[in-house]
Amino acid sequence: MDIKTGDYVVVKPDSIKGDFDFNGAGGRVQRIFKNGAIQVVWDSITLKRFTDDYIKYMIAKEYYLFDYNFAEDQIIKTEPRDTLEEMYAAQEELYNRKLNLTDKKISQIEEYYDRFVLSPYYEKLTDIQKDKSWDIINIFSSIIVEQYELQPSGWDEEAFHYVYNYFPDRVVASKGLFKSGKRVLMQYLKFLDYKGFCDTKKMQAYLKKQKTWE
Structure with a gap:
């Protein structure tokens, strides 16, 4: 080709x-x-x-x-x-x-993900990471909503830290999803910060120090 x-x-x-x-x-x-x-x-x-x-x-x-x-x-x-x-x-x-x-109502989780896909931060993901990105972001965001009643625009360090550590023990998922999780979330955090949707700099610093989900 x-x-x-x-x-x-x-x-x-x-x-x-x-x-x-x-x-x-x-x-x-x-x-x-x-x-x-x-x-x-x-x-x-x-x-x-x-x-x-x-x-x-x-x-x-x-x-x-x-x-x-x-x-x-x-x-x-x-x-x-x-x-x-x-x-x-x-x-x-x-x-x-x-x-x-x-006329369709769209949640903030869906809207922000759609906008993420149309950004250079999404482009930096591998094909596998792109394929897993919706599941990772949707599940992660939904847990924060459930536990802290925070939409992505309101994420804070406490909620992010808790769910990042909670995620692999409580979510049934493939190894591919877990291996992609850290990279996808990092790019998503950078996107949220760049767009001014949420100040994620401290969350990015925390994530850099964490191990990839197993």
Whole structure:
């Protein structure tokens, strides 16, 4: 396969028929699956083409807005058409539009995770860590809500310390999830701090000193 992770690609003209005009759409290859499918994260140029009607359609179908899986013969390599910063900004703008166009109530845990996925902090995770990240963050956050009645925006050191030590003894999970836990949580803490959602600097310092869950 000539295409690799990190390459920029555009959709071949008329290679896909659907509810969106894919001609001229493009982005960055985020992942290549074992079955050969190529996951492309849309660039800012493509994201800005999405109309409100298209966003509503994707919400109704429960389709993901920010990337698309292609076969290799449906895309061709190209030069970058934007910067990563422009892509992240366009993703955030689109996510805010999506929230305004949906009637579905979304919890803070879900919203912050969705925004985390659209950030450079998520990008630094391995594929396995990305696959495990929702389970880790959702379970961890839910325990803090249950034990301390704190949403992610209100996390504090006491709650974080307790749940980090409590987690591996009380949660039935795979070794893959446990091994990914520390790295995923560290990136999530950095994201929360960067966005101003929660001051997590002391939690990050604590986490650095801890062992990976076994």
